[in-house]
Amino acid sequence: MELLKIIAAIILPPVGVFLQVGIGKHFWLNILLTILGYIPGIVHAIWVIAKNK
Structure with missing residues (x-):
């Protein structure tokens, strides 16, 4: 599921x-x-996903 969130x-x-x-x-x-x-949005999204595992 984490892979789908990152994609x-x-x-x-x-x-x-x-x-x-x-x-x-x-x-x-x-x-x-x-x-x-677009890039700051991607960085923030990946940070939120990684932080809230």
């Missing part, structure tokens, strides 16, 4: 965060980061 985080970063923590502050922060730049 989702690379393709659509907010989806990966949503699958890990649901709708909350990290989800909204990731949407903002993804809008500002």
Whole structure:
């Protein structure tokens, strides 16, 4: 399941965060980061997934 979350985080970063923590502050922060730049959104999504194992 973790592999699917990481793949989702690379393709659509907010989806990966949503699958890990649901709708909350990290989800909204990731949407903002993804809008500002795709790479920061990916980095944040992978960080959230790795941190919340």
